[in-house]
Amino acid sequence: MSFEFLAIDYRHPAFSAAMLLLVVATVAFLDHLLNFSRKKRQAKKLTRFLSRFDSANSGKDYKALLTLQPDSFDSLMLLADINFKSGQYAESIHILLALLEIVVDKSRRVEAMTRLGRSYHKAGFYQRSRDILLESLKLKARNEEALELLLAIYEQTKEYNRALETLDALEELDGERSLERSLLKAKAIENDPLLSAEKKGAALIELSKKEPRLFRLAFEFTLEHNPQNVWRVIDEERIPDALDLFWRMPKDRFIESEALKYPLLRELYAAKGRTDSATNSAIFEFDALIKLGAHKTIADLEFEYRCSGCMASFPVHFTRCPNCQSAEGARVELILTKSAKSDKERYDQSANFY
Numbered sequence: 001m002s003f004e005f006l007a008i009d010y011r012h013p014a015f016s017a018a019m020l021l022l023v024v025a026t027v028a029f030l031d032h033l034l035n036f037s038r039k040k041r042q043a044k045k046l047t048r049f050l051s052r053f054d055s056a057n058s059g060k061d062y063k064a065l066l067t068l069q070p071d072s073f074d075s076l077m078l079l080a081d082i083n084f085k086s087g088q089y090a091e092s093i094h095i096l097l098a099l100l101e102i103v104v105d106k107s108r109r110v111e112a113m114t115r116l117g118r119s120y121h122k123a124g125f126y127q128r129s130r131d132i133l134l135e136s137l138k139l140k141a142r143n144e145e146a147l148e149l150l151l152a153i154y155e156q157t158k159e160y161n162r163a164l165e166t167l168d169a170l171e172e173l174d175g176e177r178s179l180e181r182s183l184l185k186a187k188a189i190e191n192d193p194l195l196s197a198e199k200k201g202a203a204l205i206e207l208s209k210k211e212p213r214l215f216r217l218a219f220e221f222t223l224e225h226n227p228q229n230v231w232r233v234i235d236e237e238r239i240p241d242a243l244d245l246f247w248r249m250p251k252d253r254f255i256e257s258e259a260l261k262y263p264l265l266r267e268l269y270a271a272k273g274r275t276d277s278a279t280n281s282a283i284f285e286f287d288a289l290i291k292l293g294a295h296k297t298i299a300d301l302e303f304e305y306r307c308s309g310c311m312a313s314f315p316v317h318f319t320r321c322p323n324c325q326s327a328e329g330a331r332v333e334l335i336l337t338k339s340a341k342s343d344k345e346r347y348d349q350s351a352n353f354y
């Protein structure tokens with residue numbers, strides 16, 4: 001029996017073309033099948049991930065709206081934003097969770113996840129915020145807003161090594177941020193449980209020599225933990241950053257001969273009444289106190305701290321602005337007030353009189 005007729009068919013151009021078509025169709029079908037199963041796996045994984053965050057019943061309305069009108073994504077994002085800006089973080093979270101259950105577009109998911117991370121962060125849920133931001137970075141690694149938020153969270157949770165890694169990623173995106181790097185290194189040293197106070201102090205002083213804006217941090221640490229060295233770390237240029245610390249310096253750490261070396265401290269301690277080292281000052285508050293002479297006990301100084309970035313002011317010192325997250329630091333501002341002590345003295349005197 002001969003099979004020659006088969007060999008003829010096999011060589012026939014129509015047969016080759018049919019075979020090629022079949023191969024192409026099979027490859028396309030397999031690719032489609034693989035894509036479909038990959039997308040299904042990703043969707044399942046995401047649903048599992050999101051189920052860790054309780055979207056509660058109030059998200060149902062938003063989900064229903066988005067299912068009925070898929071083009072309402074932008075309006076719901078706007079609504080989440082309005083709630084965020086007015087401090088309604090829980091509502092903003094509900095909207096964003098509902099959006100994330102429905103929306104499949106990758107860039108929209110990244111946007112909603114980043115906003116969700118921001119809302120969790122503001123609401124004080126650092127762990128949730130960190131998890132959702134890390135998940136968003138898996139979809140888009142070069143997400144600057146998510147990285148900035150993560151940096152703030154790692155600083156707040158004192159995970160300085162992770163904060164430094166996040167800073168590496170941010171520096172790749174928008175250049176060097178040497179002040180923040182030095183600040184994170186300083187914070188890591190301050191919080192290192194394996195280092196003695198003396199070694200911490202020495203390392204902080206070393207760092208502040210390279211980055212003078214760290215003077216206040218090094219000075220404050222030394223003042224508290226190694227007071228015997230405090231007058232050896234003064235950086236005259238940076239004294240304005242620490243006026244409040246000099247003003248409140250306990251008497252047992254104050255050395256008059258050391259303080260008098262610096263013109264600004266001569267005025268500050270004359271205003272405080274510890275020395276007679278100045279008769280006036282270019283700084284209004286110091287000048288007023290100096291001129292009050294023996295009556296200066298009726299007045300006192302208080303301090304507030306203004307962000308050099310957004311100009312918001314706060315009653316406590318900060319290294320990263322709580323409002324705009326800038327690391328540029330706080331400007332120490334003086335406020336002349338009525339002395340609480342003088343009120344008490346007047347009350348005691350009047351009590352004695354009657």
Ligand SMILES: [Zn+2]
Pocket residue numbers: 307308309310311312321322323324325326
């Ligand atoms: Zn600010």
